[in-house]
Amino acid sequence: MNISEGVIDTCFLIELDDNQEACTILAMTIENTSPLWQQISDRLKDEISVSRFDAWIRPVSATQNGQKLTIAVPSRFFMEGLKNSYAARIAELAAEVTGTDIDLSYQVDTSLATQGDPEPAMPDEADLLLVDGYIDPRFTFENFIVGSGNEFCHAAAQAVAEKPGAIYNPLYLYGGVGLGKTHLINAVANALISKNNYRIAYRTGERFTNELIQAIRNGSTDNFRNQYRQVDVLIIDDIQFIAGKDRTQEEFFHTFNALYEIKKQIILTSDRSPRDLTNLMERLRSRFNWGLVADIQPPDLETRLAILSSKAELAGVHMDRDVANLLATRITNNVRELEGALTRLTAHATLTGRTIDVTFARHVLRDLLHEEIRAISVEDIQKQIAAYYNINIREMSSSKRSRTVAFPRQVAMYACKELTTMSLPEIGARFGGKDHTTILYAVRKIAKMRDEDEDFDEEVSRIIAQLRR
Numbered sequence: 001m002n003i004s005e006g007v008i009d010t011c012f013l014i015e016l017d018d019n020q021e022a023c024t025i026l027a028m029t030i031e032n033t034s035p036l037w038q039q040i041s042d043r044l045k046d047e048i049s050v051s052r053f054d055a056w057i058r059p060v061s062a063t064q065n066g067q068k069l070t071i072a073v074p075s076r077f078f079m080e081g082l083k084n085s086y087a088a089r090i091a092e093l094a095a096e097v098t099g100t101d102i103d104l105s106y107q108v109d110t111s112l113a114t115q116g117d118p119e120p121a122m123p124d125e126a127d128l129l130l131v132d133g134y135i136d137p138r139f140t141f142e143n144f145i146v147g148s149g150n151e152f153c154h155a156a157a158q159a160v161a162e163k164p165g166a167i168y169n170p171l172y173l174y175g176g177v178g179l180g181k182t183h184l185i186n187a188v189a190n191a192l193i194s195k196n197n198y199r200i201a202y203r204t205g206e207r208f209t210n211e212l213i214q215a216i217r218n219g220s221t222d223n224f225r226n227q228y229r230q231v232d233v234l235i236i237d238d239i240q241f242i243a244g245k246d247r248t249q250e251e252f253f254h255t256f257n258a259l260y261e262i263k264k265q266i267i268l269t270s271d272r273s274p275r276d277l278t279n280l281m282e283r284l285r286s287r288f289n290w291g292l293v294a295d296i297q298p299p300d301l302e303t304r305l306a307i308l309s310s311k312a313e314l315a316g317v318h319m320d321r322d323v324a325n326l327l328a329t330r331i332t333n334n335v336r337e338l339e340g341a342l343t344r345l346t347a348h349a350t351l352t353g354r355t356i357d358v359t360f361a362r363h364v365l366r367d368l369l370h371e372e373i374r375a376i377s378v379e380d381i382q383k384q385i386a387a388y389y390n391i392n393i394r395e396m397s398s399s400k401r402s403r404t405v406a407f408p409r410q411v412a413m414y415a416c417k418e419l420t421t422m423s424l425p426e427i428g429a430r431f432g433g434k435d436h437t438t439i440l441y442a443v444r445k446i447a448k449m450r451d452e453d454e455d456f457d458e459e460v461s462r463i464i465a466q467l468r469r
């Protein structure tokens with residue numbers, strides 16, 4: 001790891017458990033000088049073009065005193081430009097990074113001016129709207145997995161990307177946390193960027209609000225208004241944020257009308273339907289319903305498996321069917337969590353050099369899967385497997401050796417090893433007092449058969465997935 005002066009570096013701290021297996025990876029931030037400003041400017045660097053960064057952010061320095069961040073700039077002219085264009089985002093980032101409100105102030109420090117450097121040109125207003133970094137280039141239609149829960153939203157988003165302003169205006173997508181709304185609206189934006197010269201304003205409801213507050217403070221509300229009215233596509237993620245904020249709603253109402261009248265596309269996302277947005281002005285609510293309101297539902301099992309497989313492939317990780325099944329049957333309502341589990345597994349596997357198998361996944365994700373591991377009992381396993389192979393549950397504890405009985409029993413022993421935390425002797429005791437070597441033999445035999453026979457592997461995978469539900 002390389003820690004250079006004035007730079008924030010990240011390191012991983014691995015906490016070892018009793019078995020010396022990495023069980024916690026903590027991302028740590030090592031701070032040197034001016035940490036808050038450094039983090040803000042690092043984020044801005046990702047969000048704006050290099051030339052704008054060099055012109056407007058690089059020359060700035062900042063000092064922090066408790067909750068107060070004083071930003072020093074080389075000249076008055078510079079201060080005006082910086083405030084108009086970036087103050088709202090800087091305030092937002094400061095709050096995001098620290099998790100608290102930071103009091104920002106600006107002051108001129110002429111020692112920051114480099115002799116002979118021309119003043120940077122004022123950023124072009126329209127240009128500023130398309131602040132590249134807010135639109136996440138990773139979220140595209142190509143890597144969005146379509147399933148029954150999201151196909152309607154996906155189709156609507158694609159239609160809007162084909163012909164913005166023409167059919168579904170506004171497009172209002174709503175649904176629970178981590179289900180792909182932000183992904184889809186970024187996919188629309190990315191499709192439009194690659195196609196043509198659309199001017200796109202992409203904001204979160206929070207950022208729109210902060211920009212307005214800043215504009216009111218600076219007496220530049222006209223600027224604010226004009227900026228938004230020059231765009232071809234206005235995208236607001238998490239519009240619910242403006243509910244209950246009268247001045248922001250008022251402003252947004254006029255922007256909406258101005259854009260709608262000239263057939264410019266408006267795309268909104270929310271965690272709730274317009275009807276359920278309490279504290280929303282009635283005239284906004286009715287406008288949100290003018291176009292298409294579409295809800296996104298949690299993905300079904302097949303879609304979750306497909307998402308996992310696609311994300312694992314993107315991350316260059318091999319994940320076997322059982323691990324995918326384990327995650328997909330357990331994490332059902334939030335794709336972001338599913339993705340998080342995969343990231344955690346990958347990080348642990350990389351750092352410990354272990355292969356990602358079910359035992360490893362259960363260990364690493366035990367906080368997430370804990371309930372489920374405890375919830376599956378030997379009785380459940382025996383009952384379901386006996387039913388699957390059409391034998392009497394009593395045969396699970398018998399000593400009959402005929403294949404029709406012995407084989408399902410071995411599958412059940414294998415499933416107990418996979419799905420419970422019991423030891424081999426404990427499992428043996430539940431199968432009519434069998435020796436632990438009998439259980440070990442069964443576990444090895446079924447594992448080998450799975451390796452050699454793809455159909456059987458799939459059959460066992462299905463049985464296990466069924467048990468996890």
Ligand SMILES: Nc1ncnc2c1ncn2[C@@H]1O[C@H](COP(=O)(O)OP(=O)(O)OP(=O)(O)O)[C@@H](O)[C@H]1O
Pocket residue numbers: 139143144145146150175176177178179180181182183184271307335336339
């Ligand atoms: N169908 C999908 N295909 C591929 N990735 C998906 C899909 N659905 C969600 N994701 C991924 O899940 C993560 C969370 O999605 P996203 O941020 O779009 O959720 P959201 O609905 O906007 O949630 P929030 O309301 O919390 O903002 C993203 O990394 C996204 O790429």
